[in-house]
Amino acid sequence: MAERPTPPAGPRGDRPAPPPPPKLPWWRHLLWLLALAVMAVVWVVLPAVHHSGQPAVTTLSYSQFLSDADAHRVKDVTIQTSGKADGTLSDGHKYTTTVPVQLAGSALLDRLATDHVKVSAEAPSTSPSAGAQIFTWILILAPFLVVVWFWRRIARGAAGQMSGVMGVGKAKAKVFDTERPSTTFADVAGYEGVKSEIVEVVDFLSQPERYRRAGATAPRGVLMVGPPGTGKTLLARAVAGEAGVPFLSVVGSSFVEMFVGVGAARVRDLFAEARKRAPAIVFVDEIDALGGRRGGTGAQVSNDEREQTLNQLLSEMDGFDPAEGIVVLAATNRPEILDPALLRPGRFDRQVVIPLPTLAERAAILSVHCHGKHLAPDADLQVVARGTPGFSGADLANLANEAAIAAVRDGRHVISAADFDAARDRILLGRREGSNVLLPAEKRAVAVHEAGHALVAALSEHADPVAKVTILPAGQALGVTEQLPLVERHLYNEDYLNETLAVRLGGRAAELVTFEQGSTGAANDLASATELATKMVREFGLSPALGPVGYPQGGSVYLGGGGAPLSSRPFAEATQAAIDAEVARLVREAEERATSLLTGHGEELERLSGLLLEHETLDGAVVYDLVGRKAPDEHAQGATMGPHRRAPVPPSPTAPPSPSPPSAPSSSAPPSPSSPAG
Numbered sequence: 113m114a115e116r117p118t119p120p121a122g123p124r125g126d127r128p129a130p131p132p133p134p135k136l137p138w139w140r141h142l143l144w145l146l147a148l149a150v151m152a153v154v155w156v157v158l159p160a161v162h163h164s165g166q167p168a169v170t171t172l173s174y175s176q177f178l179s180d181a182d183a184h185r186v187k188d189v190t191i192q193t194s195g196k197a198d199g200t201l202s203d204g205h206k207y208t209t210t211v212p213v214q215l216a217g218s219a220l221l222d223r224l225a226t227d228h229v230k231v232s233a234e235a236p237s238t239s240p241s242a243g244a245q246i247f248t249w250i251l252i253l254a255p256f257l258v259v260v261w262f263w264r265r266i267a268r269g270a271a272g273q274m275s276g277v278m279g280v281g282k283a284k285a286k287v288f289d290t291e292r293p294s295t296t297f298a299d300v301a302g303y304e305g306v307k308s309e310i311v312e313v314v315d316f317l318s319q320p321e322r323y324r325r326a327g328a329t330a331p332r333g334v335l336m337v338g339p340p341g342t343g344k345t346l347l348a349r350a351v352a353g354e355a356g357v358p359f360l361s362v363v364g365s366s367f368v369e370m371f372v373g374v375g376a377a378r379v380r381d382l383f384a385e386a387r388k389r390a391p392a393i394v395f396v397d398e399i400d401a402l403g404g405r406r407g408g409t410g411a412q413v414s415n416d417e418r419e420q421t422l423n424q425l426l427s428e429m430d431g432f433d434p435a436e437g438i439v440v441l442a443a444t445n446r447p448e449i450l451d452p453a454l455l456r457p458g459r460f461d462r463q464v465v466i467p468l469p470t471l472a473e474r475a476a477i478l479s480v481h482c483h484g485k486h487l488a489p490d491a492d493l494q495v496v497a498r499g500t501p502g503f504s505g506a507d508l509a510n511l512a513n514e515a516a517i518a519a520v521r522d523g524r525h526v527i528s529a530a531d532f533d534a535a536r537d538r539i540l541l542g543r544r545e546g547s548n549v550l551l552p553a554e555k556r557a558v559a560v561h562e563a564g565h566a567l568v569a570a571l572s573e574h575a576d577p578v579a580k581v582t583i584l585p586a587g588q589a590l591g592v593t594e595q596l597p598l599v600e601r602h603l604y605n606e607d608y609l610n611e612t613l614a615v616r617l618g619g620r621a622a623e624l625v626t627f628e629q630g631s632t633g634a635a636n637d638l639a640s641a642t643e644l645a646t647k648m649v650r651e652f653g654l655s656p657a658l659g660p661v662g663y664p665q666g667g668s669v670y671l672g673g674g675g676a677p678l679s680s681r682p683f684a685e686a687t688q689a690a691i692d693a694e695v696a697r698l699v700r701e702a703e704e705r706a707t708s709l710l711t712g713h714g715e716e717l718e719r720l721s722g723l724l725l726e727h728e729t730l731d732g733a734v735v736y737d738l739v740g741r742k743a744p745d746e747h748a749q750g751a752t753m754g755p756h757r758r759a760p761v762p763p764s765p766t767a768p769p770s771p772s773p774p775s776a777p778s779s780s781a782p783p784s785p786s787s788p789a790g
């Protein structure tokens with residue numbers, strides 16, 4: 113595709129970031145304010161009030177006291193043996209002073225007698241009155257009591273909130289259906305293999321007796337591993353539905369709170385609740401949030417809290433008697449970060465991988481979600497499924513909904529093939545803008561660029577067939593050429609890869625042929641071509657100069673797929689130089705191939721870019737007509753499609769999957785639309 117100058121992250125980027133930690137509701141802020149107010153009252157206002165009730169006391173120096181006495185301004189004095197003295201002045205004011213008793217001695221008493229001051233003596237008070245003592249203690253303790261009380265209140269409030277139970281109370285897991293969730297396996301399209309693996313759980317839950325009699329230990333925990341949106345939650349609910357047992361579900365991240373101990377308490381309560389309702393299913397979504405490796409680096413949440421929560425979960429799982437009939441299902445899309453303790457026997461000893469749906473599964477999922485929707489005769493779900501490799505079940509559900517919305521927007525209630533196209537483009541690329549955001553010269557450059565991709569693809573025997581070309585900008589793409597694989601590929605040969613490289617460079621080649629200079633529009637094409645070429649050299653052994661060696665990026669595919677990034681290159685400096693040279697050679701050869709194809713078909717290039725300028729979106733069939741070749745798949749791209757009809761088409765995969773052992777699901781990145789020959 114032609115690109116906007118700043119290279120984009122793939123439009124269909126990663127999953128949205130996890131939701132931010134729940135905000136305190138307004139009433140909790142209020143409680144906090146209240147607590148502060150109470151503390152202020154206790155600390156500042158009360159003592160002030162306490163003193164303000166008494167008449168002001170003047171503190172006199174000893175000499176001042178003496179001169180006042182001499183001037184007959186002192187009515188009486190009470191002198192303690194410690195020297196502290198207080199009394200009343202003749203004008204009624206209270207005073208205090210300190211008398212140097214040892215030095216003054218009886219002389220002072222004589223003098224006071226002359227001054228007619230009434231003198232009394234008092235032993236020093238050893239302790240304040242009981243009332244004053246209690247008051248002092250209250251002053252010291254009250255703020256602490258208030259803080260502790262609020263801490264408990266809020267901790268419990270948060271626990272209650274997890275279950276949707278607002279306010280103060282015991283943590284209760286949200287029980288969706290105490291009877292039996294209505295979801296069944298029929299609601300989960302495809303995934304027959306997964307269902308048959310998991311059906312044993314259903315069996316155990318519905319007749320635990322049978323297992324007990326046979327002395328078999330039933331599964332305690334099943335970990336479902338797969339990319340987001342692949343229906344893990346749906347499947348867990350279906351297990352509960354099939355077994356007719358209650359379903360208690362929580363999200364891992366909701367366990368981990370700011371306060372140490374809260375998460376563990378919730379886990380305890382969750383299992384207590386499950387025991388009450390047993391047989392039951394406990395479902396922990398996003399278990400990686402609390403089951404991450406212990407001792408790792410926690411983000412904001414204290415590690416102590418996470419570890420305590422995890423430990424509680426582990427001990428709960430160890431603690432219950434399998435005969436109780438509680439099965440814990442958990443879901444994650446990052447199994448590699450889970451604490452190994454979780455995967456030990458007796459815990460999540462079973463793992464079920466839930467991959468992205470295959471072609472047939474996509475069609476099945478689509479038909480589940482189009483159930484009850486009116487489809488036009490031209491809307492073929494099989495074709496839609498073909499055009500959506502890399503889509504998850506959730507994406508497909510979203511697609512079906514977007515298509516229906518597109519129809520409604522158009523004032524129809526019957527969904528046509530074009531609606532599915534529009535929905536798919538919207539999901540993959542963002543909203544299409546009008547082409548008039550471009551200057552005329554830019555528009556022509558984009559048309560030439562896209563025509564180049566399309567022609568090279570149409571003229572290459574092994575590349576994925578062209579399905580659609582458009583110069584309507586969407587998201588970061590200024591134009592897109594979409595290729596649709598005829599069949600779902602699992603293996604890519606060298607011819608395919610080389611021709612794919614040529615198609616990716618076709619846009620730039622067309623610019624070079626037509627304008628004799630390149631532009632920024634090819635940046636993403638170049639990056640993706642280089643990435644593919646690098647894989648061909650480093651991983652697929654497709655470079656004669658390097659030979660049959662494989663240095664996968666980020667470590668061995670045999671060590672847990674992906675593995676830790678290698679701290680140092682596993683090969684010599686010279687090998688790196690050879691890799692660089694080979695990558696450059698592959699890419700350059702691809703560009704030469706594209707350039708020579710386009711030079712040989714200069715007239716077609718000119719006409720196709722003219723058609724694109726005129727119509728903005730063309731069907732792949734038009735391109736094949738133009739070069740006098742038969743469109744590879746008459747059935748799917750047949751004559752029924754007019755030149756303006758958008759074929760439902762997917763981007764071709766960025767990187768062929770490594771045809772090697774169980775690579776982590778996360779490594780099979782969904783194809784991004786920026787990678788196709790766009």
Ligand SMILES: Nc1ncnc2c1ncn2[C@@H]1O[C@H](COP(=O)(O)OP(=O)(O)OP(=O)(O)O)[C@@H](O)[C@H]1O
Nearest residue numbers: 299300301340341342343344345346477505506509
């Ligand atoms: N196999 C399927 N059949 C029918 N619908 C599906 C299927 N897979 C996913 N969906 C749809 O996608 C939605 C989201 O799926 P779900 O929430 O179960 O995915 P998930 O794997 O739990 O995702 P996450 O990892 O993000 O929690 C479901 O509610 C359902 O509408």
Ligand SMILES: [Zn+2]
Nearest residue numbers: 113114619790
């Ligand atoms: Zn391009």
